Amino acid sequence: MAKPAFDDFLPDALQLRAHEPLVDIGANLTHESFQHDLPAVVERAHAANVTTLILTGTDLEHAKQAATLAEQHAGFYATAGVHPHDASHWTLALGREMAALYAHPKVVAVGECGLDFNRNFSTPAEQERAFEAQLALAAESGLPLFLHERDAGARMRDMLNHWRDDLTDAVVHCFTADKETLYGYLDLDLHIGLTGWICDERRGHHLRPLVGDIPLERLMIETDCPYLLPRNLPAKMKGRRHEPALLPWIAREIAHWYGVSEAALGRATSQTAQAFFRLPDNTQESA
Ligand SMILES: [Zn+2]
Numbered sequence: 001m002a003k004p005a006f007d008d009f010l011p012d013a014l015q016l017r018a019h020e021p022l023v024d025i026g027a028n029l030t031h032e033s034f035q036h037d038l039p040a041v042v043e044r045a046h047a048a049n050v051t052t053l054i055l056t057g058t059d060l061e062h063a064k065q066a067a068t069l070a071e072q073h074a075g076f077y078a079t080a081g082v083h084p085h086d087a088s089h090w091t092l093a094l095g096r097e098m099a100a101l102y103a104h105p106k107v108v109a110v111g112e113c114g115l116d117f118n119r120n121f122s123t124p125a126e127q128e129r130a131f132e133a134q135l136a137l138a139a140e141s142g143l144p145l146f147l148h149e150r151d152a153g154a155r156m157r158d159m160l161n162h163w164r165d166d167l168t169d170a171v172v173h174c175f176t177a178d179k180e181t182l183y184g185y186l187d188l189d190l191h192i193g194l195t196g197w198i199c200d201e202r203r204g205h206h207l208r209p210l211v212g213d214i215p216l217e218r219l220m221i222e223t224d225c226p227y228l229l230p231r232n233l234p235a236k237m238k239g240r241r242h243e244p245a246l247l248p249w250i251a252r253e254i255a256h257w258y259g260v261s262e263a264a265l266g267r268a269t270s271q272t273a274q275a276f277f278r279l280p281d282n283t284q285e286s287a
Contacts, residue, residue, distance in 0.1 A: 015048055015245060016248040016249055016252065017048055017049050017248065018048060018049040018050065018247070018248040018251060018262070018266050019262055020049070020263050020266030020267045021049055021050075021051040021052070021270055022048075022049060022050045022051065022221065022247050022251060022266055022269070022270060023050075023051070023052040023053075023054070023220070023221075023270045023274070024045070024054065024221070024222055024244045025146075025173065025193055025220045025221065025273055025277075026054065026056050026146075026195065026222030026223065027053045027056065027222070027223055027224075027225055028055070028056050028058070028062075028224065028225060028226060028227070029041070029053065029055050029069060030057075030062045030065040030066050031225075031226050033226045034243075041243050044243065044244075044245035045243070045245045045247075048245040048246070048247065049248070050244045050245060050247045050248070051075050052075045052076075052077070052273070052274075053073075053075065053076050053077070053244055054077050054078070054108065054109070054146075054273075054277060055069055055076060055077065055079070056079055056111075056112050056146070056224075057078055057080040057081060057101075057107075057111075057112070058081070058082070058083040058112050059082055059083065059086050060082070060094060060097055060098065063078065063079070063080035063081065063098070063101055063107075064080075064101070066078035066079070066080070067101060067104050067106055067107050070106035071106055076106070077106050077107070077108045077277060077279065078104075078106055078108070079107065079110070079111050079146045080098055080101040080104075080107050080109075080110065080111075081098065081109075081110050081112050081113040081134055081146065082094070082098070082130050082134065083112050083113065083114075084113065084115050084116040084122060084127045084130070084131065084148060085116060085121040086121075086122065087126045087127040087130035087131070088121075088122040088123070088126045090129060090133060095133050095134075095137065098110075098137060099137055099140070099141070102141040102143055107143075108143065108277040108279065109144050109145060109171075109277060110134055110138040110141065110143050110144070110145050110146065111145050111146030111148070111173075112146050112147070112148045112173065113130065113131055113134040113145070113146070113148065114127075114131055114147040114148040114156060115128070115149055115150075115152035115159075116149070116150040116151070118150040118151040118152075119150070124152075124155075127152075128159070131159060132159065135160075136163075138168075138170075139163060139166035139167055142168055144167075144170060144171065144277065144278075145167060145169070145171070146170075146173055147170055147171060147172045147190075150176070153178075153180075153181035153184065153185075157184045157185070157188065160188055160190070161188065164188055164189070169190075169191060169276055170190050170191065171190065171192065171193050171220060172185050172190055172191070172192055172193065173193035173195075173222060173224070174197065174224050174228070175192045175194060176197050176203075176207065178206065178210075179210055179213070182210055182213065182214070183213075186213075186215075190218070191218045191272070191276055192218055192219055193220050193221070193222050194207070194211070194214075194219065194220075194221055194222070194250070194254055195223065195224045195228050195250065196223065196224075196229065196230030196232075196242070196246075196249070196253070198250070198253055198254060198257065199230035199232040199249070199250060199253045200230075200231045201231065207257075208257045209257075211254060211257045212258055216258075216265075216268040216269075216272070217268065217271075217272055218272070219254075219268070220269050220272055220273045220276065221250055221265075222250075223242055223243065223244055223246060223247050223250065224242075225242035225243045225244060226241045226242050226243065228242060229241070229242040229246075230242070230246060230249050230250055230253070232249055232252075232253050233246065233249055248262075251265055
């Protein structure tokens with residue numbers, strides 16, 4: 001089978017090793033592009049000092065796969081939820097299956113769930129129904145939320161506002177919106193996840209002056225791989241598949257715009273992720 005979209009060859013010489021063990025809070029490792037070489041992907045993540053991965057579960061099937069992978073690997077954890085794109089598939093029965101997954105010891109968050117009014121693959125009404133049900137599941141389970149929001153900031157704040165007192169913690173993953181939306185989220189005591197979007201000089205520049213407004217103890221970092229390959233990579237790596245081993249490149253860019261050292265950013269974001277997802281302390285240096 002040809003696989004023209006991704007090239008799994010990642011030259012060691014170009015790999016950047018993080019100063020501090022990093023936590024990638026958004027890795028879609030159940031994506032089909034990782035099927036043929038997952039052991040090598042894991043090995044490279046460890047070589048880059050990315051020691052802990054939160055695998056994103058975007059529907060029931062992927063959430064189950066993510067939980068199974070997490071059982072098999074130390075330092076792997078999983079989220080379980082229904083992405084707003086798939087919200088039209090939400091049923092009560094599906095909600096009950098999700099609730100069962102929240103008892104799994106390696107499932108650490110409810111999500112990815114939320115609102116995406118940018119593409120509307122499910123209608124806004126379907127998205128709100130599925131999101132509301134998952135807010136209730138988060139409140140019931142006491143697990144933190146892993147949120148997705150695109151072009152729906154006002155509605156998202158509204159819905160979260162109603163539930164906030166019943167929820168533990170929530171992170172808006174892959175934050176890409178404006179200052180007003182950011183401040184609204186911070187007012188709700190939410191955490192913010194940043195991806196390689198900030199490395200994109202075409203569409204990420206508005207984030208750069210905003211980064212410093214996110215308190216370090218509310219900030220976490222993620223690849224969202226295989227999506228969102230950072231654009232600050234050396235030229236030779238352009239067009240390749242994104243993977244957890246490349247998280248240090250994102251950390252470097254965020255540290256630059258935040259005005260802190262890469263080590264300080266790594267330490268802070270890892271500590272925050274540890275506390276947010278209630279992980280056991282296993283971010284030892286590896287390899
Ligand atoms: Zn997302």
